[in-house]
Amino acid sequence: MASIKQLDERRYKITVSNGYRPNGKKISKAKTIQVPPGVPKRGIGQYVAHAAEELERSFKTGYAEDGEMAFEEFASRWLKRQTKYAPSTIAAYRRMLEVVYPIIGGIRLNKLRPLALENMLSELRKRKHHGKQIRESTAQRYLTVVSAVLSDAKRNEIIEKNPARMLDLPMPQRTVQRIPTQREIQKLLDTLALEPRHYRLFYLLSMYIGCRRGELCALKWSDFSTTENGLLLTISRSRSNVPGKGIVEGTPKNGKSREIYISPELHGVILSYRRRKQMEAKQRHDTLSPYLFVDERGQLIHPDTFTKRLRKIYESINFPKEYHLHTLRHYYVTSLLHCGVDKQTVADLVGHADTGFLERTYCHPQSEQKVQAASSMLTMLRPDGGQLFNLTAACAKRQKSA
Known part of the structure; x- marks a missing residue:
């Protein structure tokens, strides 16, 4: 219990004890409070009692939080x-x-x-x-x-x-996220073939496995393992630029690791990239870096570098200005959903537990799907493939009735 000693009309000393030290000395903490003038005389006792309770809670548990806190x-x-x-x-x-x-x-x-x-x-x-x-x-x-x-x-x-x-909030205007067409993706791949190997693989993985920028920057060779079903990649880290702290490595955005299978074709691309990095390290008389994405000197590449480089690539092939690095992640999710991969599997692959958020944020109809939808409706209206309105028959019927 806290002991309260009145010093004058509105000043009180509160002392809280919390056991004894090994030498037998009591562990205590004291605080002098001044009751604000706005507190009436009849409320002083209650104010002091509340302050004593808060001090005791803070001293014994390390924190004191209640509704009076700002x-x-x-x-x-x-x-x-x-x-x-x-x-x-x-x-x-x-x-x-x-x-x-x-x-x-x-x-x-x-x-x-x-x-x-x-x-x-x-x-x-x-x-x-x-x-x-x-x-x-x-x-x-x-x-x-x-x-x-x-x-x-x-x-x-x-x-x-x-x-x-x-609160009754107004509905915000949603920004329409455009997704690259298949023709644009082919054009991008052809352009990436001319880029240095670390950029080429980084953007390919962005499209192929849909990882976030920080997750790709944190990839290590030890994240790959061989299983009965092929090459398995475990995503368990992320590297990001935190203002005031620089580059910080931590867990992925949702705090959980996830596994992604790699096709034999991409496995070959990754092996070729690894051999190149081993050769560069040998030329430097150094060992292979544990990280995938390092430059020719074996230094880790800043995450912002990948974003800025891709913007220049987009400009060089006249892609829309609203395209960015995360657009490739949108492309990955949208393509899988349109291919019929179930929502929960896609959510697990990209690190989302909520399939609803996945659909709201990442599933964008591509122009090819819109054209297909239009053709499907036409087939539903006229399964026989005939004209929507048989004007010849209608005119003949009108003339006959006249």
């Missing part, structure tokens, strides 16, 4: 507790929270209402990026991070409801 303080502690997210994701959450702290950071958790979050969204919508007003989807992404923090507070019974879930 959103900023709770969110900062929430960030430190997260272990399931990749370092780059945590860094992104931290940057987004730092933007909203000046708006809602000082509000106590139990006083945070939907209206305050609506005002936050109004302020965010005024922000500009590269001189342009940010989109509604971007503003709502900030709210998603705030909601994650508040959901944690609700789960820990600090607040009863998550006010972020109570």
Whole structure:
């Protein structure tokens, strides 16, 4: 129990004990508090008792969190507790929270209402990026991070409801993700044949196994193993550029490893690449790097280099400006789904547990499928292959009735 000693009318000293040291000395912690003038005299006792309870909880358990805590303080502690997210994701959450702290950071958790979050969204919508007003989807992404923090507070019974879930939000305009056609993919492959080997294999794997950029950058030769069914690749790491920390290696985005089988044809390409890297290492009087994607000097390649290089390749063959490295992952998922591979298998291959998210985010109808859909409907309407409207027969019937 905490002991409370009154120093004057509004100053109190709180002392908390927590056992004894080996030498018999009591382990204790003391804190002097000043009761704010806004607290009436009849409420001073309750205020001090609450402060004593919080100090005792903090001293004995290492933390003290309740509804009186400001959103900023709770969110900062929430960030430190997260272990399931990749370092780059945590860094992104931290940057987004730092933007909203000046708006809602000082509000106590139990006083945070939907209206305050609506005002936050109004302020965010005024922000500009590269001189342009940010989109509604971007503003709502900030709210998603705030909601994650508040959901944690609700789960820990600090607040009863998550006010972020109570907003009536406008439907954001979705950006249509274009997928390369088969002709464009063939053109890209022909262009990649002229690129250095590490770029060539990197982009081929992006199309063939649909891995994220960071996962490919972190690939090691030890990730490949031979099984009865062929070559097996295990994805268990990711390398990403975290602001303020540089390149950080951690787990994949969902925190789980996954396995992908490699066809014999691609196996041959990978073996040829390995022999080339062994030869380069021998010329340097060095050993083969454990990582796949290193330059001629055996140095790891920065993840951003692959993104920038592909943009230049796209420009050289007049591809749409909205194409980027992640477009190849979209192509992979969409192609598998259109080929009839079941959704759960595709989700496992790309590291998604939620097939619904997979469909919403990655499944894009290609022009060939749209043409096929049009032909299918025509067949349904006229299975005999005849004209949609038999105008000759209609005219003859009209003349006969006249």
